[in-house]
Amino acid sequence: MKRILLGVIGSLLALLSLSKAQDMAVYECVEKVVMSEEIVFDEEVNCRHIYHEECMNSYVTKFKSHQRNECSDQYKKKCMIVYDPVPIKIPYQFCPKKDFCRNLTRLTVKEVPREMCSMSLGKKCEEKPMLLPTIEAEEKCLEVPKEVCAIVQSNPRPVQKPVIKTWCPSLDSNDIRDCGDVLTVVGSVMYQTGIHEFPIGPPESNRTIRMDCDEDGWSVIQSRGQFGNRENYFARPWLAFVNGFGVPGMEFWLGLENMHLITNSKNYSLKITLEDTDGIVDHAIYTEFKISEKVHLRLEHGACHHGNLNSFNKNTNDTGSFADSIVWRDFRGYRHSLRSAKMAIKVLN
Numbered sequence: 001m002k003r004i005l006l007g008v009i010g011s012l013l014a015l016l017s018l019s020k021a022q023d024m025a026v027y028e029c030v031e032k033v034v035m036s037e038e039i040v041f042d043e044e045v046n047c048r049h050i051y052h053e054e055c056m057n058s059y060v061t062k063f064k065s066h067q068r069n070e071c072s073d074q075y076k077k078k079c080m081i082v083y084d085p086v087p088i089k090i091p092y093q094f095c096p097k098k099d100f101c102r103n104l105t106r107l108t109v110k111e112v113p114r115e116m117c118s119m120s121l122g123k124k125c126e127e128k129p130m131l132l133p134t135i136e137a138e139e140k141c142l143e144v145p146k147e148v149c150a151i152v153q154s155n156p157r158p159v160q161k162p163v164i165k166t167w168c169p170s171l172d173s174n175d176i177r178d179c180g181d182v183l184t185v186v187g188s189v190m191y192q193t194g195i196h197e198f199p200i201g202p203p204e205s206n207r208t209i210r211m212d213c214d215e216d217g218w219s220v221i222q223s224r225g226q227f228g229n230r231e232n233y234f235a236r237p238w239l240a241f242v243n244g245f246g247v248p249g250m251e252f253w254l255g256l257e258n259m260h261l262i263t264n265s266k267n268y269s270l271k272i273t274l275e276d277t278d279g280i281v282d283h284a285i286y287t288e289f290k291i292s293e294k295v296h297l298r299l300e301h302g303a304c305h306h307g308n309l310n311s312f313n314k315n316t317n318d319t320g321s322f323a324d325s326i327v328w329r330d331f332r333g334y335r336h337s338l339r340s341a342k343m344a345i346k347v348l349n
């Protein structure tokens with residue numbers, strides 16, 4: 001959460017003044033409640049259902065075809081007809097005289113047929129199919145449903161909250177004009193990034209502006225990103241770009257008039273930070289940056305058209321058209337809409 005650090009800066013300025021001039025009068029610092037602007041969000045739980053694959057090994061019985069030779073005993077009967085001689089008596093009548101006969105028998109041989117058989121033992125074999133069981137391991141995978149939930153922040157808005165700050169009457173805040181001055185005064189250990197309030201213009205105007213202080217004392221003058229705004233959030237009339245618009249720390253344009261008041265007395269460098277939709281971050285630094293006088297109000301940074309950071313915020317890999325979104329030629333080309341972009345200035349060393 002970004003905070004205004006003027007009270008902390010004021011306290012350190014007073015301590016530095018006392019350390020440099022111990023003979024100066026010690027002024028009492030008092031604590032007072034002031035309203036500080038913070039960015040708050042609505043948080044909601046966003047859930048979606050996904051499927052992930054879970055696999056396990058199981059053992060199954062499978063049958064494989066196999067030929068087996070089976071044999072059995074087989075008896076074979078062999079028969080033949082033979083003739084045996086058998087004596088038999090054949091009766092007949094013998095009549096030597098007329099009206100005189102007698103019965104006699106006559107012995108003869110007759111062949112009588114008879115069946116004679118023999119048994120022989122043999123084997124009969126044949127191939128028979130059969131199924132042999134085997135146990136095999138198989139991997140089975142199932143699609144298992146899973147619910148994934150995440151907290152999503154939406155509807156960003158500035159709110160005023162009371163905070164206690166130290167106020168010292170002898171502190172002259174007009175010496176602090178940008179984030180580089182804050183870094184110089186408080187040092188790298190005490191320096192904090194976030195929203196700061198700075199005086200701008202002549203001291204008698206009592207005008208102040210709020211700027212987002214980035215690391216190493218860079219003052220953010222333009223910021224693009226994914227904060228829930230419409231994609232044509234920067235499609236505004238010329239007067240809006242003169243005066244400034246947006247919320248520092250989110251999508252923000254400091255204003256050409258304010259940039260002119262800051263850069264007209266010192267030589268500033270410009271740092272452009274770019275992030276694509278894959279999370280890859282790159283920087284471009286220009287050693288010359290200034291805003292000309294109000295009658296011209298022209299942006300100069302020592303280079304030709306390399307990109308368009310004030311165009312539509314499409315946040316996609318391929319816009320399908322040429323340079324109609326947040327693009328930078330030397331980073332991802334003219335058809336890749338960047339996820340975020342930031343322009344920051346710092347006094348040229």
